[in-house]
Amino acid sequence: MSDWLGHAMASPALVLMLGAALIACLPRWLHGVWLLVIPAAALALLWQLPMGLHGQIGLFGFDLTTLRVDGLSRIWATIFLIGSFLTGLYALHVDDRIQHVSALVYAGAAVGAVLAGDLVTLFIYWEATAIASVFLIWASRTIKAHIVGLRYLVIQVISGLLLMMGTIIHYHATGSIAFDHLGLATPGGWLIFVAFGIKAAFPLLHNWVQDAYPEATVSGTVILSIYTTKLAIYSLARGYAGTEALITIGAVMTIFPIFFAVIENDLRRVLAYSLNNQLGFMVVGIGIGTPLALNGAAAHAFAHILYKGLLFMSMGAVLHRVGTIKASELGGLYKSMPWTAAFCIVGSMSISAFPLFSGFVTKSMILTAAAENHHWIAWLALLVASAGVLDHSGIKVPFFSFFHHDAGFRVREAPLNMLLAMGATAALCIGIGVYPAPLYAILPFDVEYSPYTSTHVINQLQLLMFAALAFVVLFRSGLYPPEVRGLNLDSDWLYRRLLPAIGRGIRDSVAALRARIVAGLGQLAGLAGHWLTDAFGTNGAAARTWTTGVMLLWVTALLAAYLLLYY
Template sequence: MPYEMLSPALILLIAAALIGLVKGHARTAVILIAPLITLWAIWQVPDGVQGTVKFLSYHVEPVEGSPLRRLFATVFAIMVFVGGLYAFRIARWYELAAAYAYAAGAIGVCFAGDLITLFLYWELMALFSTIVVWCGGTPGARTAGIRYAIMHLMGGVILKVGIEGVVIGTGSIQIQAMLATDFSTWMILIGILINAAAPPVSAWLSDAYPESSATGSVFLSAFTTKTAVLALILLFPGEPVLIGLGLFMVMYGIIYALLENDVRRILAYSIVNQVGFMVVAVGIGTEMALNGATAHAFAHIVYKALLFMSAGVVIYRTGKNKCIELGGLFRTMPITATCGIIGALAISSFPLTSGFTTKSMISQAAVDSNLMWVYLGLTAASAGVFLHAGIKFPWFVFFQKDSGLRPKDAPWNMGLAMAIFAGLCILLGVFPELLYGLLPYAVDYEPYTAGKVLFYLQLLLFSGLAFFVLLPLMKRTMTISLDTDWLWRRLAFSILKIIENGFSSLNAVIERQRIRSQHFLHGIAVRYLGQPHTADSKERGIFARSWRVGSTALWIAILLSAYVLLYYL
């Protein structure tokens, strides 16, 4: 096979194997150098299909390049490097190996030129991301990992059914734009949306990510949902159902994030919210919208990982993850607090941050398409984002009433990783053309107009005012927010318990009837065939007694006559 047909993902797969084979400084070198080599390899992939491999009767295309694919692969490689830098001193080797193999699956999806290759890398992600969840090392992580695996295996089966249907119907395994118009295309769309954490099958994200380790959640935040966004852009641009679904995701994530007490669950629900913006953009389907979805996915990976890094340092240093247990940490954790605030401003689309220059493209695409109701929904959602992620997360973790905790700030490698992503958030906000020049379509958009800047500043100002006015209502307690996973974790269990109790009751009734029948048959047997306990023949059953010869002959004659009569009838 020519080297051009080898996916850059293979570099990370080799690195994942080496992480388990080498130790010490050699392992550190593999962790930090492999992503950089992968990034170099990504930019060596030219546009177009790089060759085919015959598999059964199909022509598989392992590598296909395009600006869209390279951009997603680029941010994934950057994520692996910064995530490795963040984690290498405290993460266990098998967690890092699983995380690198997980990232390899994501980059493999980026360059997959056909549905078969895409599916194989898709399942590779599901396998190794489950291991990353399990590396949390707690009973909660083990059970959450099992639920995570079940959900993603189900999603993989649904996706595979759809792919098989499309292949049978069209005879092609090519990745090409389609609409959800029949059973097969709907199955593909549903399989992708499961990975995108679209409600009502989104609870796996907020269930599993907070149960992983402080370093594992950083990797988990980046790959699964964003590869789903890439798949939607490649396969379902302009699918109308995605607009409504995306808006629902946006509002759903905001509501649950506002209710949450666990700092990483707040950020997990925020992922659902932010992916909702991208899903809306894919549904709009114009060049501006797809550029917005792509740019926002890039920016989201950076600032969301930064927020998870900030939360991870807090958990690593304090061992606590509840808002009511934290507060006042800015005194001894200024670096972590500053980076967390920058990430919070970026996710809130504050001017001069990456979120402003990317999310506003999606709103502009809605305006250009005369979708005013979509624009108004996204605007309201932007205010909600500032409430739950822009203010709530940093306020309750770093600035609310002093918790008395005085932990150390981040270790040097964690601090450096956060600083890199914080700098990138600001760089892409100040110089958006650095990102715009990499987008799949030509960009004719100016984010920094007086009207846009003033509008977003007013929006964020009044959102902040609303937060502090309603602060007594924002304070959390030790409660649990019921999500749709309750349907299969509790309701389904209760239904099965009722069925089990019903079968137990039925079994008890059958057992009682069996005992009664047994006693009845025993009584008949004793009455007619019973043997005496003494020599007295009067105690024998009717057919066990000694009968006189005449009586016996009479009964034999009667029975024979009855048999002959029945025979001739």
């Protein structure tokens, strides 16, 4: 027990969390320095750690492995820490202790989860990411953010509960809590799969992303976009690599959010849908499960965190300056915010996978792997999705915010620290695209792969440029759907409308039934209506103050029950 402290201290996750504790106590003017120093220190520590298992501690008879450094976990931890550094820079101007603390705890929990060598440690950090991240939503301090935050929290915690139950059942079946390949052969494996699926935003489990991310603070959205979903992707890669079902799920995931993204008006929500679609690429890669495909998933996650972060940063800067992020109200901002516009375009080019940008060198690995393994439907889906990405993230986001018709906003350029963060991220996006060798070097598997063949470059350019041409044609001919205010139904309709409606239906019919009974039998029925509030509200039957007589009757009943049982 004594040396666990030593082992645990060596964890980059704990460096971030201790840093968060420091920020909670330090005066305001020191926050900036710490926000940058802590992730950098954690990153340095990560790369000092030798490959292998560390930080074994015993807890309640389980041997936990709190620190597993191997190719797969290291690349994820690395990009998380880089992301933490960049978002720290982006949020430097924010004067809100809560946001800084929760951002660091959140990042620390995500890093800890990625480095977890067993399911219990994973569960602990898994829940920690949920709890830490909700503060970034609440920090918007609007009533809507409060409601959305609670909804988000409940969904995240359900994922954690499933993970825990799955872990227990898995342990019961196999006697092991190691977090290695799990597969879908056991019920425990299924439960954990669903738990991962919730956080990875599988189709129909996805809506919390679009619900919650756009409600967070300006910097909170950027931070949220980095960790939770990619942590789930890592967990899938670790536990379910090569699971056929993932190819189908991933293919659906790449396609269906596109339609929503095309007609969505809130640009941060557009990006949230596009996030979903990008996750689909990674899920397909994991489903294929060959070394090349897994490398592709890892590399794509790496690149994705950067360009998606960059896009959210630029939209955040627009929201910060203009006060709205609705496509229907924006336009012409390139005049006021030229740097932000330029960085946004770099992000768009990267996500659309133009050659020389980061998306190209990573996404093509997944497509190549799909082709090599002859998953032609999935491959076509990814191809179609690539064209779709060009529309919603490549064209729609920069076009409607910075170009299109001038909406008349005359604002200042984004704050310097935001520009620096965006600049650094943009530089990384281009750097990876131009010179991918360092990224390839830290991928989990040794695979020879070269993205810059003439075939690849030409085919990709053909695909993208003709899609762009299609945009021009559609837009000029007036067929392109205009940006209008409104919200679009998604799967959250199920629990925000359908379930309550069913509930109301049941309640109403019960109430009607009650009315009939009441008419006949007086006050016999008391079970209808807002059952819970009736029962547990402050003056509800179960929770209000009873008279001592009623209390004692209950006690007598209890005594009688015991005596009867014993009789």
